[in-house]
């Protein structure tokens with residue numbers, strides 16, 4: 001093969017692009033670490049052909065041109081790339097002697113998520129400043145620098161900034177400042193009122209926002225924060241709120257609406273809201289939450305300040321943001337013109353393979369990643385809660401260190417797993433979309449998405465669980481050929497097509513054995529959920545007879561000879577009652 005055409009190497013245990021993808025306009029990870037033009041000839045290479053496994057850190061670093069620049073400036077060093085096969089003409093030689101600085105201190109790998117401005121250069125109170133300092137924050141992130149003065153002026157703000165760049169502090173800090181500056185007469189008058197209301201789409205995120213708020217409130221002794229989320233006893237929350245009403249409330253929409261309707265005095269407390277935050281605003285304003293959110297907004301004063309934050313702000317959200325904000329709101333977008341919405345230091349790959357190979361490929365990729373990176377920390381996103389459960393069970397049977405999180409788990413189990421995953425390394429979290437947005441698990445090395453994501457935005461948020469705070473990461477999207485149309489919706493992102501590994505027969509045998517050991521009940525539930533998910537996908541669900549065939553393919557991938565029967569009522573609810581080909585009970 002011509003040297004310049006070889007695009008393959010392993011990357012955190014993954015084989016990296018060997019051919020020009022129809023889906024990606026740009027290809028990353030050439031031998032030189034530079035982007036290759038999309039016209040490059042295809043050069044398919046088998047995984048067994050890979051000369052050496054790179055330690056994931058070095059491989060990733062070499063691929064990032066920005067990082068290379070910093071290296072040449074002597075700012076940061078990373079280990080030398082170890083194979084001569086992949087070393088390109090302009091690959092670093094002899095960089096190992098450059099001074100090694102603490103990546104955290106200079107803002108992650110390339111520091112680009114931090115601004116030049118320090119918190120102590122800003123107009124914030126001494127009390128907040130002490131909290132910020134104790135939290136370990138010195139310089140502001142770019143989104144914090146851009147939004148703080150505008151929020152402090154009292155403006156409504158719609159802010160867009162990439163995942164993991166500190167949006168939580170960006171809305172919490174100025175909102176806390178607003179509260180702490182309320183005239184004391186107003187404060188005593190509004191003693192039991194809620195002055196800052198933060199809405200989050202998931203329970204884990206709400207808890208996390210409250211933890212961040214507590215850090216910032218450390219020295220604000222007169223301000224407190226409470227969380228109300230579903231899955232916990234509402235009476236307990238009512239008692240807590242009664243015993244110790246806090247000015248700051250972090251909530252998920254369903255539970256907040258519950259309190260609005262059933263907790264005496266709660267709607268009066270909401271009349272005190274000065275600042276309303278919609279974290280993951282585009283999600284909260286989409287159809288799933290919209291009604292609850294509108295009801296909640298209607299219960300708060302019209303003259304409140306409203307802050308909408310997200311890493312994705314699709315045009316429709318801009319269109320409807322006037323529902324939530326005053327006309328003169330400011331749109332602050334820290335994603336630069338022409339820049340992608342995902343991080344350049346996250347290598348994004350997709351693999352397209354028949355469904356019946358997905359479990360084997362998943363296992364193969366995981367084994368390699370685990371062997372490649374002792375500090376591995378992986379999140380696997382699945383389409384639905386029941387498919388998540390199934391994937392977790394299969395991978396657990398294969399003796400991988402698996403944790404499972406989705407909406408069908410009790411809240412206490414979810415909290416336990418979430419806390420444990422945050423602290424741990426050497427673990428794989430199989431998750432539904434409950435972990436897709438906002439959750440800040442440090443040092444995730446690899447994010448795998450199995451099956452078509454709910455949309456472009458969900459893809460971006462899921463992959464945003466790695467590469468946080470300027471760190472590096474890997475992303476893999478595993479699709480069946482009939483799902484590959486999804487790639488057009490992310491064609492502006494640098495998603496490279498990875499070579500599908502030729503999985504050896506012993507891996508396949510192990511996977512078959514694992515599938516056999518998983519209970520039939522799990523497979524039935526997964527099949528039903530899988531059908532529901534793809535049935536509601538616009539492109540795939542449109543053709544019902546094809547859905548029957550695809551369902552058969554999925555059931556075969558679980559090792560079943562025939563698809564499980566589905567209760568008539570459920571088939572009818574899915575609008576599949578009259579479709580020939582489904583077995584019903």
Ligand SMILES: Nc1ncnc2c1ncn2[C@@H]1O[C@H](COP(=O)(O)OP(=O)(O)OP(=O)(O)O)[C@@H](O)[C@H]1O
Pocket residue numbers: 136137138139140141144161162163164165166167168169310311437438439440464468469
């Ligand atoms: N100024 C700062 N300096 C260093 N670290 C910071 C700073 N501000 C926030 N962080 C940390 O950065 C991490 C990411 O922050 P956060 O979770 O708020 O990101 P985000 O932009 O909201 O991400 P997502 O889009 O996924 O919700 C957190 O661990 C947070 O504590």
